[in-house]
Amino acid sequence: MKKLDDYMPFILKLENIVRIENNRILIGDRRAYPASKEFVECSSVEEAAAAIESMVTQGGGPLWVALHAVKFLAVQADARKTEKIPEIFISAKKRLQQTRPTNTTMARKLEELTNLIITEINNGNKISLEKIVGDYIDEQRSSYEKSAFAMAETGAALINNGDGILTMCFAETTFILTIALALEQGKNIKIFSPETRPYLQGARLTAPSLMEIGADVTLITDGMGAYVMSEGKIQKYMTAVDIITADGWAANKIGTFQNAISANYHGIPYFPLAIDPDLSRKGRSSIVIEERNPEEVKYIKGILITREDMKAYYPAFDIIPPHLIAGVITPKGLLSPYGIEKAYSEDK
């Protein structure tokens, strides 16, 4: 049976997101892609944290990089027994959590892993810390793979032969896998990928990734979504989400909201992919939108596109209300945005 990475394009295979090699943490550099396939080499947790902060990796990448940075530290600690003290792991955890304050999944997993390590140290450390961390990563990966396949099967089933699909930003593994499974099912589909200014994730990551897995993808600008809908070229709108609240409010890259409004206007269903609903949040006001440096709007790949003294504004994310969402694709199947809390609380 094919595994997740067998379906993935270059930048989404785990070994190209992050791996430990020759006593270095190698992080796939998404800033250089698709022009070149480069890795940033780090020889400390601090260097890995700085790489995450400078956007070497993004989206789902930081979680795997952070876990591997802890593994790197565990290998070092195993080699120099005297330094195997909890404080080192606690400060590494804090430093890594700091890199993406809004990534609550990464924060939670780092907490969990650090607790496992400290418990092992306090219990006399009978097995190597490398194994503790390695097993934890394997377990996380295996559970992630299971969730991704469950979601992609739900997503692929929603896609009909002949469909046109609009996406936004870089929906990563679960969206790419959805498309890969739909193609495997012999469905003829066309995908439209907006470039996603200012950071161009659509042009640099989404469209090349889809092309690499053999999908028919067309690059458009962020202003063209409604136009391609009006031409009848779009039947489904699918994106990832950074957050989905217990009551179905979604946050995703800026530009997602206007396409959701346009999809609704044209009678096109919007299906966000949410691997990990955040039950601790409820309502629009529970989502705080990060404002990034407005200078980024004024430059494209280092080139000034307006007056140097121009005022600009860069809200990084959009908030989409539940009434614009037709269904949320989760590891538990397709849920109504109004039914998330119930579906997840039944687990407990």
Add this chain to the structure above:
Amino acid sequence: MKKLDDYMPFILKLENIVRIENNRILIGDRRAYPASKEFVECSSVEEAAAAIESMVTQGGGPLWVALHAVKFLAVQADARKTEKIPEIFISAKKRLQQTRPTNTTMARKLEELTNLIITEINNGNKISLEKIVGDYIDEQRSSYEKSAFAMAETGAALINNGDGILTMCFAETTFILTIALALEQGKNIKIFSPETRPYLQGARLTAPSLMEIGADVTLITDGMGAYVMSEGKIQKYMTAVDIITADGWAANKIGTFQNAISANYHGIPYFPLAIDPDLSRKGRSSIVIEERNPEEVKYIKGILITREDMKAYYPAFDIIPPHLIAGVITPKGLLSPYGIEKAYSEDK
């Protein structure tokens, strides 16, 4: 009393759109703005036509450049009496009309002017052709100024103190004058200008022009319109239109439609500025959307932003249905999009 050009920023003053100086046609180079204020020098109608084609000027620019190119030819013809034959003006007219096949206003004015010249030549040419053309341009400019002030007064009256205004692409003279008059009326307003990919007219022309006239303008990307609306920052949406049909369908730069849908969703009125409704057109199907070279989507200022072999799509304009239009700002005042034909046919 202040004239139109007293209100205009550098690139929209007539002498910086086009002028004849030292036996050359000088065309303001909008491609270089705002980085520098340059002029392209032309010494023939062919060179001026090629300059229009290579986007040295755009929007309202080509009309004035074309009329001045005919004036340039008239001056030459006056100097060399033997060559004063109709064929030269007919072929110049055809060449200039060719530069913008969808600019029906320019085509009509060139037709009108050429007929005046030919009539004068056929009647024995008692007055200089330079004067014929010069008078025609003055007359056009004066009627244009009158229309622009009428529209801007209507537009400024729609703006309330404290309003936030979203625009799209470069709405040029009539929009800039609307804002200038609103500012003169002491209204405190904030304008948001999307960058307008792929050609960046918003970043390069709109935002710098507004800044130059002292307006409070903020540059955003094309994906941010709905977000700033949801924040309550926008009370009016105003753009130019390339075409408005007799029954209220509008065509304007790609990206205009999705903002119109988002404005409607948020209860924000959309007021397009239309100096010259096209009564010969009716309905959506009467508007043919130009598809430009998709390579332009893949490059920003000459820099590749995706894979070189990526497929892209570049519909240059959007079509906006009348039910998304709150009122059309015309030289005849604010018209319902459903009342254009009647308002204009009453003239005849």
